[in-house]
Amino acid sequence: MSVAAVTPEKTLTFEQKLDRLADVAVRVGLGLKEGQELVLTASVDTLPLVRRITAHAYEAGASLVTTLLSDEASTLLRYRHGKDASFDKAAGWLYEGMAAAYASGAARMAVAGANPALLSKEDPEKVGRANRSNSIAYRPALELITKHAINWTIVPAATPDWAKLVFPDLPADQALARLWDAIFAATRVDREDPVAAWKEHDAKLHQRADYLNKKRYHALHFRGPGTDLTVGLADDHLWLGGGTQAHNGQYCIPNLPTEEVFTTPHKDRVNGTVTSTKPLSHQGTLIEKISVRFENGRIVEAHAAAGEAVLQRMIETDAGARMLGEVALVPHSSPISASGVLFWNTLFDENAACHIALGQAYSTCVKNGENMKPEELAAKGANESLIHVDWMIGSGEVSVDGVNADGSHEPLMVKGEFVTA
Amino acid sequence: MSVAAVTPEKTLTFEQKLDRLADVAVRVGLGLKEGQELVLTASVDTLPLVRRITAHAYEAGASLVTTLLSDEASTLLRYRHGKDASFDKAAGWLYEGMAAAYASGAARMAVAGANPALLSKEDPEKVGRANRSNSIAYRPALELITKHAINWTIVPAATPDWAKLVFPDLPADQALARLWDAIFAATRVDREDPVAAWKEHDAKLHQRADYLNKKRYHALHFRGPGTDLTVGLADDHLWLGGGTQAHNGQYCIPNLPTEEVFTTPHKDRVNGTVTSTKPLSHQGTLIEKISVRFENGRIVEAHAAAGEAVLQRMIETDAGARMLGEVALVPHSSPISASGVLFWNTLFDENAACHIALGQAYSTCVKNGENMKPEELAAKGANESLIHVDWMIGSGEVSVDGVNADGSHEPLMVKGEFVTA
Numbered sequence: 001m002s003v004a005a006v007t008p009e010k011t012l013t014f015e016q017k018l019d020r021l022a023d024v025a026v027r028v029g030l031g032l033k034e035g036q037e038l039v040l041t042a043s044v045d046t047l048p049l050v051r052r053i054t055a056h057a058y059e060a061g062a063s064l065v066t067t068l069l070s071d072e073a074s075t076l077l078r079y080r081h082g083k084d085a086s087f088d089k090a091a092g093w094l095y096e097g098m099a100a101a102y103a104s105g106a107a108r109m110a111v112a113g114a115n116p117a118l119l120s121k122e123d124p125e126k127v128g129r130a131n132r133s134n135s136i137a138y139r140p141a142l143e144l145i146t147k148h149a150i151n152w153t154i155v156p157a158a159t160p161d162w163a164k165l166v167f168p169d170l171p172a173d174q175a176l177a178r179l180w181d182a183i184f185a186a187t188r189v190d191r192e193d194p195v196a197a198w199k200e201h202d203a204k205l206h207q208r209a210d211y212l213n214k215k216r217y218h219a220l221h222f223r224g225p226g227t228d229l230t231v232g233l234a235d236d237h238l239w240l241g242g243g244t245q246a247h248n249g250q251y252c253i254p255n256l257p258t259e260e261v262f263t264t265p266h267k268d269r270v271n272g273t274v275t276s277t278k279p280l281s282h283q284g285t286l287i288e289k290i291s292v293r294f295e296n297g298r299i300v301e302a303h304a305a306a307g308e309a310v311l312q313r314m315i316e317t318d319a320g321a322r323m324l325g326e327v328a329l330v331p332h333s334s335p336i337s338a339s340g341v342l343f344w345n346t347l348f349d350e351n352a353a354c355h356i357a358l359g360q361a362y363s364t365c366v367k368n369g370e371n372m373k374p375e376e377l378a379a380k381g382a383n384e385s386l387i388h389v390d391w392m393i394g395s396g397e398v399s400v401d402g403v404n405a406d407g408s409h410e411p412l413m414v415k416g417e418f419v420t421a
Numbered sequence: 422m423s424v425a426a427v428t429p430e431k432t433l434t435f436e437q438k439l440d441r442l443a444d445v446a447v448r449v450g451l452g453l454k455e456g457q458e459l460v461l462t463a464s465v466d467t468l469p470l471v472r473r474i475t476a477h478a479y480e481a482g483a484s485l486v487t488t489l490l491s492d493e494a495s496t497l498l499r500y501r502h503g504k505d506a507s508f509d510k511a512a513g514w515l516y517e518g519m520a521a522a523y524a525s526g527a528a529r530m531a532v533a534g535a536n537p538a539l540l541s542k543e544d545p546e547k548v549g550r551a552n553r554s555n556s557i558a559y560r561p562a563l564e565l566i567t568k569h570a571i572n573w574t575i576v577p578a579a580t581p582d583w584a585k586l587v588f589p590d591l592p593a594d595q596a597l598a599r600l601w602d603a604i605f606a607a608t609r610v611d612r613e614d615p616v617a618a619w620k621e622h623d624a625k626l627h628q629r630a631d632y633l634n635k636k637r638y639h640a641l642h643f644r645g646p647g648t649d650l651t652v653g654l655a656d657d658h659l660w661l662g663g664g665t666q667a668h669n670g671q672y673c674i675p676n677l678p679t680e681e682v683f684t685t686p687h688k689d690r691v692n693g694t695v696t697s698t699k700p701l702s703h704q705g706t707l708i709e710k711i712s713v714r715f716e717n718g719r720i721v722e723a724h725a726a727a728g729e730a731v732l733q734r735m736i737e738t739d740a741g742a743r744m745l746g747e748v749a750l751v752p753h754s755s756p757i758s759a760s761g762v763l764f765w766n767t768l769f770d771e772n773a774a775c776h777i778a779l780g781q782a783y784s785t786c787v788k789n790g791e792n793m794k795p796e797e798l799a800a801k802g803a804n805e806s807l808i809h810v811d812w813m814i815g816s817g818e819v820s821v822d823g824v825n826a827d828g829s830h831e832p833l834m835v836k837g838e839f840v841t842a
């Protein structure tokens with residue numbers, strides 16, 4: 001028999017874990033520089049974490065922390081009371097302001113805790129128009145982020161509505177506590193030394209990306225229930241994973257948690273059928289059991305058991321919205337996947353399974369891509385779109401082959417696990 | 422004998438009064454135009470009113486309501502954890518964004534409910550630097566507002582910290598309820614027909630301004646305990662009061678409540694001593710029993726029983742900070758004054774007593790002033806500064822004479838009440 005040892009992390013109070021999450025977010029996720037300005041976005045439901053992050057950012061030498069707080073109840077009021085003509089308007093002045101802040105050196109942190117089902121009952125046509133207007137207005141700011149001009153990160157915070165969706169059978173307070181525990185585990189702040197744990201994990205993701213970059217596969221072949229999909233990889237594609245050195249010199253880990261390695265597919269060389277393995281929460285609406293067929297890169301048929309109208313609108317956003325901009329590999333044994341919890345939140349669910357994204361490709365996933373013009377990137381196979389929507393196609397039943405230029409296959413993942421790397 | 426009639430307004434629930442306040446704010450205060458964008462600022466403590474305003478704005482046809490929510494706890498964290506070098510930074514990108522929104526047609530509403538004593542215990546030197554940086558960054562946006570390029574308004578909301586300061590002897594919930602009642606009374610939403618009540622009140626303020634505009638006094642002479650002050654009026658000064666037609670065509674009442682008529686003093690023709698009759702809350706700090714002496718327009722001596730350091734820093738902001746930019750007349754019998762409550766909030770206290778403001782003059786209070794260059798305005802006597810700080814000099818013991826160009830005096834207010842008008 002054995003007596004259970006009380007490990008230090010078990011004795012941490014909720015407040016201490018919250019404070020550790022803020023510390024990890026600022027130091028490990030964001031890599032805030034002394035004297036740097038910080039632009040933080042968060043919902044009012046996440047204020048306790050926002051305040052901890054603010055304190056840690058100022059301690060790390062932030063010159064100013066500006067938090068743009070959103071209120072989901074106010075968001076809903078637009079759908080309840082807004083005139084039909086209003087749904088094509090976006091706060092361009094605010095997004096341009098954010099872009100100006102980044103251009104002048106500010107860092108960017110987002111606290112993610114939205115209710116994944118906020119807009120599920122609203123008119124998909126209005127939701128689609130509002131999303132499209134926002135995407136267009138947000139584009140200049142987003143480009144500075146995706147090109148890693150600045151250091152940025154996204155960290156999760158549990159909120160009551162999100163917790164209720166994840167743990168529908170638990171009382172509200174228990175659901176919230178369970179979701180916080182899952183967040184503390186996924187962000188490694190319940191480890192004895194979270195910073196050291198992140199260092200080790202980050203090294204492992206880089207090692208995996210390096211392996212794939214040496215392999216230089218021409219395509220990946222996904223096989224599983226409802227899935228037989230070949231995803232060509234862009235010419236000069238680069239696999240990335242873990243942290244990145246931003247162009248302002250700061251090292252950041254853009255997503256907390258992160259378990260993926262990812263690259264840019266070739267937009268014209270995607271063929272076959274694929275079925276989603278987890279439901280997708282897309283800007284407040286839920287899309288379940290997606291099943292699509294690709295021909296020469298384009299979706300030619302798309303279905304979903306729930307939210308099909310939202311899916312259809314999404315892929316009609318623009319020409320690139322029905323083509324792939326990302327493919328990512330995540331072992332089925334990843335800690336988030338092993339938790340068995342469905343988070344209805346891309347930050348978690350995309351780090352629990354292999355996934356693909358419709359829409360915009362990351363120029364950083366093409367060699368020297370950040371310095372290329374749109375035409376040059378397109379020539380390499382990188383897709384362009386207003387949207388970038390990740391959805392999950394991996395599971396313990398899905399295997400992946402690496403396909404060489406000569407057509408030969410080699411097993412890369414078998415039943416959800418990497419064969420080597 | 423008589424039986425007290427139950428008037429309809431007595432039967433209104435708190436929720437109904439809150440909803441009426443939002444309705445009055447949008448329709449009477451702001452005069453929102455169908456299809457117009459709205460930029461709203463508020464503290465997170467005022468979310469219940471913010472949501473009502475949002476609903477009423479969308480019902481009135483707002484194309485988009487964007488609320489910039491502030492969190493006072495986060496503001497304090499800067500003073501607790503920020504490095505010394507950080508206090509000269511302002512979110513210029515955000516203020517520029519707001520200016521861009523106004524320039525492109527957005528309306529502006531501020532919900533005022535700040536804790537008047539938030540920064541009272543912080544280092545006045547840091548508070549002063551932070552305020553100065555903000556004033557500089559905010560200037561372009563503020564100019565569009567003060568010139569009435571757009572329709573705008575400020576409405577109050579009770580918050581726990583503010584209520585505690587106003588009613589220190591009451592339990593927290595009673596203090597909050599009392600402050601809400603005072604707000605509902607001052608904003609006339611407890612009347613049977615608030616919109617009609619505002620129409621009548623607005624007409625009265627315009628009538629009073631018209632009377633003074635016909636009089637064309639050369640100066641005003643204030644006399645009372647600790648006060649013997651002559652305030653020269655600017656050449657071609659204009660008295661304003663109540664609502665204004667903004668240049669975008671919308672009629673708005675910029676302050677709810679408002680009881681004042683006000684104009685531009687001549688910056689070089691202010692002489693004598695003046696003592697404040699109510700304490701002043703200035704950006705989170707409290708200044709009490711101000712006593713200053715003017716010579717040829719400039720403060721040459723300044724004291725305060727509390728907050729003197731903040732006062733000194735304030736008047737050292739720039740050359741115009743020790744000169745007057747506004748003089749305003751309010752009868753002592755005004756409903757806010759009659760309530761006997763000290764609000765520690767300029768929106769209320771300046772509407773309970775005659776007041777003067779140090780700093781920037783309103784170009785709208787000079788004939789054709791909005792079309793004049795800074796030099797032309799200065800030649801008329803209009804002051805220029807980064808600050809505009811109102812403080813109260815009127816009471817039931819203060820009388821005001823109108824002084825004609827020939828030096829003759831005529832009584833305008835006696836013991837706080839208008840003789841005619």
Ligand SMILES: [Zn+2]
Pocket residue numbers: 260262326328350355390
């Ligand atoms: Zn991904």
Ligand SMILES: [Zn+2]
Pocket residue numbers: 326357388389390
């Ligand atoms: Zn993605």
Ligand SMILES: [Zn+2]
Pocket residue numbers: 681683747749771776811
């Ligand atoms: Zn005034």
Ligand SMILES: [Zn+2]
Pocket residue numbers: 747778809810811
């Ligand atoms: Zn004023």
